[in-house]
Amino acid sequence: xxxxxxxxxxxxxxxxxxFNLLRRNAAVIADRAGAxxxxxxxxxxxxxxxYDTSGVRMSRDVFDVARDPEIDILVESMGGTDIAxxxxxxxxxxxxxxxxxxxxxxxxxxxxxxxxxxxxxxxxAYEAAVAGGIPIIQTLRDGLSANKINWLxxxxxxxxxxxxxxxxxxxxxxxxxxxxAQKLGYAEADPTFDVEGIxxxxxxxxxxxxxxxxxxxxxxIYTQGISRIKNEDxxxxxxxxxxxxxxxxxxxGEKGIELRVHPTLIPKDRLIAKVDGVMNAVMIEGDAVGPTxxxxxxxxxxxxxxxVIANLIEIAHxxxxxxxxxxxxxxxxxxxxxxxxxxxxEDCETSxxxxxxxxxxxxxxxxxxxxxxxxxxxxxxxxxxxxISGSAExxxxxxxxxxxxxELRKVVSSLEKLDVITSKVVYIRVxxxx
Amino acid sequence: xxxxxxxxxxxxxxxxxxFNLLRRNAAVIADRAGAxxxxxxxxxxxxxxxYDTSGVRMSRDVFDVARDPEIDILVESMGGTDIAxxxxxxxxxxxxxxxxxxxxxxxxxxxxxxxxxxxxxxxxAYEAAVAGGIPIIQTLRDGLSANKINWLxxxxxxxxxxxxxxxxxxxxxxxxxxxxAQKLGYAEADPTFDVEGIxxxxxxxxxxxxxxxxxxxxxxIYTQGISRIKNEDxxxxxxxxxxxxxxxxxxxGEKGIELRVHPTLIPKDRLIAKVDGVMNAVMIEGDAVGPTxxxxxxxxxxxxxxxVIANLIEIAHxxxxxxxxxxxxxxxxxxxxxxxxxxxxEDCETSxxxxxxxxxxxxxxxxxxxxxxxxxxxxxxxxxxxxISGSAExxxxxxxxxxxxxELRKVVSSLEKLDVITSKVVYIRVxxxx
Numbered sequence: 001x002x003x004x005x006x007x008x009x010x011x012x013x014x015x016x017x018x019f020n021l022l023r024r025n026a027a028v029i030a031d032r033a034g035a036x037x038x039x040x041x042x043x044x045x046x047x048x049x050x051y052d053t054s055g056v057r058m059s060r061d062v063f064d065v066a067r068d069p070e071i072d073i074l075v076e077s078m079g080g081t082d083i084a085x086x087x088x089x090x091x092x093x094x095x096x097x098x099x100x101x102x103x104x105x106x107x108x109x110x111x112x113x114x115x116x117x118x119x120x121x122x123x124x125a126y127e128a129a130v131a132g133g134i135p136i137i138q139t140l141r142d143g144l145s146a147n148k149i150n151w152l153x154x155x156x157x158x159x160x161x162x163x164x165x166x167x168x169x170x171x172x173x174x175x176x177x178x179x180x181a182q183k184l185g186y187a188e189a190d191p192t193f194d195v196e197g198i199x200x201x202x203x204x205x206x207x208x209x210x211x212x213x214x215x216x217x218x219x220x221i222y223t224q225g226i227s228r229i230k231n232e233d234x235x236x237x238x239x240x241x242x243x244x245x246x247x248x249x250x251x252x253g254e255k256g257i258e259l260r261v262h263p264t265l266i267p268k269d270r271l272i273a274k275v276d277g278v279m280n281a282v283m284i285e286g287d288a289v290g291p292t293x294x295x296x297x298x299x300x301x302x303x304x305x306x307x308v309i310a311n312l313i314e315i316a317h318x319x320x321x322x323x324x325x326x327x328x329x330x331x332x333x334x335x336x337x338x339x340x341x342x343x344x345x346e347d348c349e350t351s352x353x354x355x356x357x358x359x360x361x362x363x364x365x366x367x368x369x370x371x372x373x374x375x376x377x378x379x380x381x382x383x384x385x386x387x388i389s390g391s392a393e394x395x396x397x398x399x400x401x402x403x404x405x406x407e408l409r410k411v412v413s414s415l416e417k418l419d420v421i422t423s424k425v426v427y428i429r430v431x432x433x434x
Numbered sequence: 435x436x437x438x439x440x441x442x443x444x445x446x447x448x449x450x451x452x453f454n455l456l457r458r459n460a461a462v463i464a465d466r467a468g469a470x471x472x473x474x475x476x477x478x479x480x481x482x483x484x485y486d487t488s489g490v491r492m493s494r495d496v497f498d499v500a501r502d503p504e505i506d507i508l509v510e511s512m513g514g515t516d517i518a519x520x521x522x523x524x525x526x527x528x529x530x531x532x533x534x535x536x537x538x539x540x541x542x543x544x545x546x547x548x549x550x551x552x553x554x555x556x557x558x559a560y561e562a563a564v565a566g567g568i569p570i571i572q573t574l575r576d577g578l579s580a581n582k583i584n585w586l587x588x589x590x591x592x593x594x595x596x597x598x599x600x601x602x603x604x605x606x607x608x609x610x611x612x613x614x615a616q617k618l619g620y621a622e623a624d625p626t627f628d629v630e631g632i633x634x635x636x637x638x639x640x641x642x643x644x645x646x647x648x649x650x651x652x653x654x655i656y657t658q659g660i661s662r663i664k665n666e667d668x669x670x671x672x673x674x675x676x677x678x679x680x681x682x683x684x685x686x687g688e689k690g691i692e693l694r695v696h697p698t699l700i701p702k703d704r705l706i707a708k709v710d711g712v713m714n715a716v717m718i719e720g721d722a723v724g725p726t727x728x729x730x731x732x733x734x735x736x737x738x739x740x741x742v743i744a745n746l747i748e749i750a751h752x753x754x755x756x757x758x759x760x761x762x763x764x765x766x767x768x769x770x771x772x773x774x775x776x777x778x779x780e781d782c783e784t785s786x787x788x789x790x791x792x793x794x795x796x797x798x799x800x801x802x803x804x805x806x807x808x809x810x811x812x813x814x815x816x817x818x819x820x821x822i823s824g825s826a827e828x829x830x831x832x833x834x835x836x837x838x839x840x841e842l843r844k845v846v847s848s849l850e851k852l853d854v855i856t857s858k859v860v861y862i863r864v865x866x867x868x
Contacts, residue, residue: 293731306720321759
């Protein structure tokens with residue numbers, strides 16, 4: 001049996017998990033790969049006694065791995081987009097195949113990386129970059145390759161989903177659940193990437209590029225996090241038959257491709273509405289296959305390693321084939337990617353949930369509905385909540401029919417100018433996902 | 435751009451759907467395949483004016499396609515296991531790659547087909563054979579290839595799932611829903627394959643073979659259909675917090691591999707419990723990835739064509755590579771398949787739901803629990819239903835803890851001998867899927 005030599009750069013969660021799993025399941029991995037997959041070189045900033053690296057060449061400098069003539073495949077598991085980029089580009093020049101779990105690297109610099117890899121004829125695989133252990137890249141790129149994708153929507157950040165689930169189930173506020181998530185290791189000390197949607201945006205950019213055959217365009221995505229979601233919105237959404245999920249949504253429309261990450265009300269009875277806690281799920285609708293859904297762990301050492309090693313096994317099979325015998329990095333060759341425009345968020349059309357407070361006196365609701373009617377914004381559901389005793393204000397929540405976002409914003413602005421409305425108007429997008 | 439020539443044998447739902455979808459999405463399919471995929475030869479028993487086959491060579495004899503020197507890939511979409519087998523074997527001898535949606539063919543004769551194809555160095559792809567449009571073969575074989583699979587469980591027959599869903603939601607009896615399903619085209623005139631679990635068994639055999647690296651063993655699977663499920667069981671299950679689904683289950687245990695298709699009570703809050711109507715879903719638990727789930731349409735012209743064409747695109751990429759550059763047919767080479775035993779159903783261990791009627795008089799429940807206690811069968815939940823007015827009989831339902839099936843059957847037999855028990859004891863297996 002032949003042997004494939006792997007170098008791992010970075011022995012943190014991903015690199016360490018990959019090293020461990022390769023050893024634990026070595027026999028079945030070899031049978032499936034048709035080759036022994038051996039880690040022969042590891043670069044790490046400091047030795048970690050948790051891993052038995054005897055017999056493995058150890059380096060402090062990741063570039064030693066990229067230039068190691070023994071290495072067939074380099075696993076980039078250090079993270080970041082600067083040194084990781086230079087490392088991957090160097091390894092490509094050295095003719096190494098690349099496996100990475102680094103969503104930021106692919107989303108922000110993938111176009112350059114794939115161009116260089118294509119010129120050099122090496123594979124770059126990144127299954128673990130999106131939705132951890134769920135083989136979503138392979139599914140979208142190869143499994144659904146006969147389809148024109150209409151849209152996809154994913155819960156692709158487990159931290160955010162955990163926080164929203166806890167807010168709903170335990171009635172706790174965002175800040176308190178975030179602290180809990182940090183204690184449990186689900187959220188970083190600096191949670192910005194997760195709770196402000198940047199991590200989800202990285203992943204969505206990758207999925208959208210494959211789905212629609214467009215270049216990676218991280219600068220074009222609309223990103224809104226969950227940090228401003230209030231418990232009362234979670235509660236009202238529930239009463240209206242919805243659940244709030246932080247979704248990455250990519251949709252092909254007449255004006256181009258919508259690319260957006262934001263909190264979203266979705267009907268409670270959708271399968272994806274039932275994906276709770278840290279789990280991930282992605283819905284994909286293709287013109288032939290119809291709606292499909294893929295569910296699993298989106299993070300963690302072993303699920304991520306599962307995807308990294310699936311890539312290693314695939315490359316072990318294909319490492320000596322002509323490049324055209326492999327799937328293209330993004331499903332179609334880089335020179336076949338289309339310049340389909342990405343739609344500005346102002347031009348996107350969704351339904352909306354609105355919440356505000358109004359003076360609790362006769363005629364108020366009429367003023368509001370008159371304003372909506374003049375703006376030609378039709379309402380699917382409206383509820384006026386009993387004012388808290390002693391208060392002269394009532395909370396009003398509503399769900400609109402579909403409207404273009406710029407029009408909705410005008411309505412929000414007009415509502416806020418009404419003298420009977422006593423608060424800012426909170427609005428959250430609503431998706432049917434049908 | 436190069437061209438790949440495809441011959442289609444059988445222009446029914448699958449063949450016709452494939453022909454149509456290849457034309458409709460020709461441009462994107464060519465970009466993804468790196469080649470034009472052209473249907474150049476079709477064999478069909480009678481011309482179908484629904485398809486514009488101008489420019490396509492037409493034959494009555496499917497073997498003409500197998501022997502057509504122009505053809506690179508043969509799509510077997512005729513069904514059955516006799517002529518289809520001879521056709522596929524002939525095409526393999528002619529050096530054609532094969533794509534089939536025929537689950538019976540792969541489940542019953544796949545070992546022979548893969549041996550022949552391996553010797554000849556051609557690809558045999560069968561994504562559409564299991565769960566229609568869900569890319570479950572690719573997911574299990576390639577996407578989760580780093581895992582030792584612990585178990586999988588699937589709703590892999592849409593007809594059965596539709597019937598059980600309607601029985602639950604509308605309170606209708608099996609026979610009446612079956613008629614409705616036949617009217618809607620969800621069930622065949624002869625529904626045996628669907629409602630007696632044979633179709634699901636074919637699919638499960640294929641999944642289990644890939645999951646556990648064992649030969650295809652259709653003769654070793656335990657198969658029980660849904661035709662004897664009563665509305666009262668659906669109702670009682672619901673009251674106990676369960677839903678009844680017809681599942682194919684494959685599990686690796688100490689005694690070997692469990693391979694079974696049967697109605698199953700599963701907890702209502704599991705994601706797979708919420709998969710209703712004709713939809714399919716497969717849960718797979720791997721040692722690294724943990725629980726995952728894949729959901730989509732399990733049948734129909736377009737979802738099936740989606741999978742057939744995904745295979746065509748893959749083969750278009752790989753048609754000229756060395757055979758070892760492709761994944762093995764069943765994930766590992768045929769000579770690496772293991773002879774892990776398949777466990778007899780009598781030796782499988784699950785929880786059980788029991789239902790029977792008993793005389794409605796003092797001491798009856800005590801007699802029953804005494805018998806269970808003597809048999810060391812512990813009970814998780816037991817309910818005695820109020821007797822219908824005027825009746826001297828009460829219905830008793832219970833859910834047991836885990837027990838070996840042969841032991842459970844002894845208990846059932848003892849219960850039926852108790853003079854206070856006035857009916858047969860119905861038992862249905864219960865799975866936690868946790």
